Amino acid sequence: MSHxxxxxxxxxxFSVVIDARSPAEFALDHLPGAVNCPxxxxxERRIVGTTYVQTSAFEARKIGGAMVARNIARHLEALFHDKxxxxxxxIYCWRGGMRSGSFVNWLRLxxxxxxxxxxxxxxxxxxxxxxxxxxxxxxxxxVVCGPTGSAKTRVLQALAAQGEQVLDLEDLAAHRGSVLGxxxxxxxxxxxxxxxxxxLAISRFxxxxxxxxxxxxxxxxxxxxxxxxxARLRASPVVEIAASFEAxxxxxLRDYAWLGDDAQGLADKxxxxxxxxxxxxxxxxxxxxxxxxxxxxxxxxxxxxYDPLYARSQGRxxxxxxGALRVACDDLSDxxxxxxxxxxxxx
Numbered sequence: 001m002s003h004x005x006x007x008x009x010x011x012x013x014f015s016v017v018i019d020a021r022s023p024a025e026f027a028l029d030h031l032p033g034a035v036n037c038p039x040x041x042x043x044e045r046r047i048v049g050t051t052y053v054q055t056s057a058f059e060a061r062k063i064g065g066a067m068v069a070r071n072i073a074r075h076l077e078a079l080f081h082d083k084x085x086x087x088x089x090x091i092y093c094w095r096g097g098m099r100s101g102s103f104v105n106w107l108r109l110x111x112x113x114x115x116x117x118x119x120x121x122x123x124x125x126x127x128x129x130x131x132x133x134x135x136x137x138x139x140x141x142x143v144v145c146g147p148t149g150s151a152k153t154r155v156l157q158a159l160a161a162q163g164e165q166v167l168d169l170e171d172l173a174a175h176r177g178s179v180l181g182x183x184x185x186x187x188x189x190x191x192x193x194x195x196x197x198x199x200l201a202i203s204r205f206x207x208x209x210x211x212x213x214x215x216x217x218x219x220x221x222x223x224x225x226x227x228x229x230x231a232r233l234r235a236s237p238v239v240e241i242a243a244s245f246e247a248x249x250x251x252x253l254r255d256y257a258w259l260g261d262d263a264q265g266l267a268d269k270x271x272x273x274x275x276x277x278x279x280x281x282x283x284x285x286x287x288x289x290x291x292x293x294x295x296x297x298x299x300x301x302x303x304x305x306y307d308p309l310y311a312r313s314q315g316r317x318x319x320x321x322x323g324a325l326r327v328a329c330d331d332l333s334d335x336x337x338x339x340x341x342x343x344x345x346x347x
Contacts, residue, residue: 018089020100021099023036037103038071039099095120096118096123100117132199141210143320147302151255155341174188180266194223198226213236217317234319244329260292
């Protein structure tokens with residue numbers, strides 16, 4: 001069996017990638033497809049760290065060594081007992097140190113060609129940042145913009161179905177980028193997790209072909225779009241959807257109908273606008289929310305919040321907006337969106 005330094009470039013050569021870090025570390029971000037087999041759980045890691053600081057490194061290693069041995073034994077019995085001799089696991093921890101090193105040694109004693117990722121998760125994180133910085137400026141982006149309710153996300157999905165390359169930043173961020181933008185049942189990832197998924201999406205693109213993306217601000221919910229991608233987006237050619245007000249309102253009422261299932265939650269979301277609206281306007285909108293009266297609420301939001309915000313922000317953020325190709329539309333039904341996407345793809 002070889003025992004060579006293994007780097008991020010070698011990941012595809014292995015049967016499985018094992019993350020030996022604690023569950024809390026794993027939840028923040030991890031290598032794609034990795035399986036979490038912690039050698040120290042969150043509480044054990046806390047105990048070892050406290051012992052290291054308050055007593056000594058020797059005592060910490062003694063306590064931690066027993067914990068690590070028990071956890072590795074449990075993983076061997078529960079997860080790996082049926083693995084064949086040619087099974088090749090790649091194991092990493094925070095920086096390629098003792099946690100993954102201990103795991104590798106035990107698995108190699110059994111007879112498997114286990115390897116340790118050089119530099120651990122820190123090496124992976126550096127790879128993610130490097131790839132975004134390298135490939136972000138190379139993206140042949142085409143930016144789809146339009147006021148709220150223009151079905152931009154659905155247009156991106158239709159473009160993808162028609163064979164176009166699409167970068168859906170809101171899907172990666174699990175947020176639609178507005179005060180009402182949280183996605184039901186999908187909490188936002190961490191910033192690091194978002195950037196990992198963004199890097200993977202970019203790595204799949206043919207950089208010689210165009211990539212459609214929706215106009216976004218710097219922040220999507222609680223997450224920040226990395227500067228290399230944001231700068232490229234803001235400097236790229238623009239297609240503007242010029243949908244009628246009536247079509248946009250009808251689309252929003254269909255697409256955000258689920259907001260009516262939580263009247264108090266909707267009223268609370270609207271409360272985040274209190275610094276931007278007259279008190280009387282906010283009170284009326286929250287009353288409509290609590291009563292489940294979405295048509296007047298959404299019309300008010302469009303006329304008094306979203307449309308003015310769009311008019312103020314797009315010109316500042318999109319350098320090519322003045323030369324945008326405008327596509328008129330008065331039908332944002334499923335069929336209308338498919339036709340709109342085909343028209344945009346033909347530009």
